[in-house]
Amino acid sequence: LNGFAVDLGGTKLAxxxxxxxxxxxxxxxxxxxxxxxxxxxxxxxQISKExxxxxxxxxxxxxxxxxxxxxxxSSVNHSILKDLDQLPLAKSLSNVLGPGVVALNDTQAAAIxxxxxxxxxxxxxxxxxxxxxxxxxxxxxxxxxxxxxxGMLGHVGAMVSRNGVRQCGCGRMGxxxxxxxxxxxxxxxxxxxxxxxxxxxxxxxxxAGEHWAQVLFEDACSSIAELCANLVAVLGVERVVLGGGVGxxxxxxxxxxxxxxxxPMQFQPQIVPAGLGKHSAMYGALSxxxxxxx
Ligand code: ADP
Numbered sequence: 001l002n003g004f005a006v007d008l009g010g011t012k013l014a015x016x017x018x019x020x021x022x023x024x025x026x027x028x029x030x031x032x033x034x035x036x037x038x039x040x041x042x043x044x045x046q047i048s049k050e051x052x053x054x055x056x057x058x059x060x061x062x063x064x065x066x067x068x069x070x071x072x073x074s075s076v077n078h079s080i081l082k083d084l085d086q087l088p089l090a091k092s093l094s095n096v097l098g099p100g101v102v103a104l105n106d107t108q109a110a111a112i113x114x115x116x117x118x119x120x121x122x123x124x125x126x127x128x129x130x131x132x133x134x135x136x137x138x139x140x141x142x143x144x145x146x147x148x149x150x151g152m153l154g155h156v157g158a159m160v161s162r163n164g165v166r167q168c169g170c171g172r173m174g175x176x177x178x179x180x181x182x183x184x185x186x187x188x189x190x191x192x193x194x195x196x197x198x199x200x201x202x203x204x205x206x207x208a209g210e211h212w213a214q215v216l217f218e219d220a221c222s223s224i225a226e227l228c229a230n231l232v233a234v235l236g237v238e239r240v241v242l243g244g245g246v247g248x249x250x251x252x253x254x255x256x257x258x259x260x261x262x263x264p265m266q267f268q269p270q271i272v273p274a275g276l277g278k279h280s281a282m283y284g285a286l287s288x289x290x291x292x293x294x
Contacts, residue, residue: 001117003058003289005282006048007106010064010080010133010183011245013043015051016282021117023279027051037073037084045096055098060285062109063089064134066151071103076155077177079169080134102289106130106281107154110274111138112145113284114241118275127237127269128280129156131224131252132244135177138284139235157181159230161223180223182246185216203249220246221255228260229267243274 006015014028027047032039044061053059065075071090075081093101111128114120120128120140128138135157139146146153155170157177164174166184178184182199189195189202192212197205205213224247228240242253253273260268274280 001283001286001290003060003100003286004048004051004053005060005062005286005289006044006051007109007281007285008040008044008061008063009106010077013047014278014282015047016279017051017053018282018286023282025051026279033081036082037087040081040084041087041089041092044093048097053097056100058100058102058286058289059097060109060282060287060289061089061093061101061103062106062281062285063103064106064136066155067103067105068151069149073103074151076152076158077134077169078171080183100289102285102292104285104288105136105138105151105154106285107136107138108145108147109138109282109284109288110243110280111140111241111284112287113276113280113282114243114274115140115143115145115284116287117283118280119241119272120239120275123239125235125237126239126241127228127231127235128241128243128274129224129228129231129247130244131180131182131220131242131247133181133183135181135224135227135244137231139237141235141237156227156231159227162226163219163223176223176227180220180227180246182244185220185246188216189213199246200249203251207251217251217255218259221252222259224252224256225259225263228256228269228271229263232267232269237269239270239272241272241274241280243278243280248273248277
């Protein structure tokens with residue numbers, strides 16, 4: 001792999017340059033999600049130039065939210081990426097960065113990255129599941145990355161959880177994203193009178209033995225375990241590769257495994273941490289840019 005990749009999530013915007021399959025340089029900053037969509041596009045262009053992008057090289061741009069076959073970009077959870085509705089992302093980026101740009105959904109990119117270069121190399125059907133600011137998944141089935149023309153595929157955080165009770169920013173009630181995402185954990189901690197706190201601080205409080213935080217941690221792990229079993233039921237994935245700031249937090253994966261062991265055997269996929277760490281989406285995005293989206 002030689003080229004560039006950019007990854008825009010609900011919390012962070014990152015860019016990487018690759019040479020001979022290795023990460024050479026990386027930049028990370030906060031996503032200016034409150035400043036509106038035009039600013040997001042400008043930030044994507046800016047960070048691409050700062051990482052050294054020169055027209056002609058391949059660059060994969062992975063973004064949270066839905067991206068349809070016309071290259072129009074919209075949010076699914078409107079409280080994470082605000083006012084984002086049918087923005088012509090592919091067109092705006094190629095106007096500025098040239099024809100080497102391929103834009104795709106961040107978790108679809110991550111699934112491709114893990115399948116080709118990371119923790120999915122020896123299975124034919126996997127889900128990459130990110131538990132981060134939001135929750136979503138990307139899939140490779142029988143070796144083929146899944147994609148839907150309207151860009152909705154993989155927004156599994158918008159599925160309804162057994163014990164979900166909160167309103168989600170996507171408009172549905174009781175979703176996984178309103179129960180187990182970093183944003184949800186922070187909001188629930190605040191509602192309990194312990195905020196404002198970061199999800200990292202909530203997990204540290206849980207480790208320190210604070211009961212309220214342990215309840216939030218266990219509830220998030222149990223929701224994600226339930227979601228993993230649902231992914232087996234709907235797509236028959238053999239392995240779930242877990243990623244994202246929350247998914248890769250210390251103790252989270254073993255918590256998910258503990259809850260998953262209560263599900264019937266045939267609904268228990270293997271669960272492994274992202275082999276490419278925080279860079280899964282970047283590897284997949286650049287790989288897709290080189291193969292022009294395939
Ligand atoms: P993005 O959503 O932009 O892709 P991340 O994958 O880093 O970014 O996810 C950000 C979310 O993960 C935030 O809610 C943040 O509080 C949470 N987070 C990041 N690191 C940790 C950690 N070590 N422990 C718990 N939560 C974390």
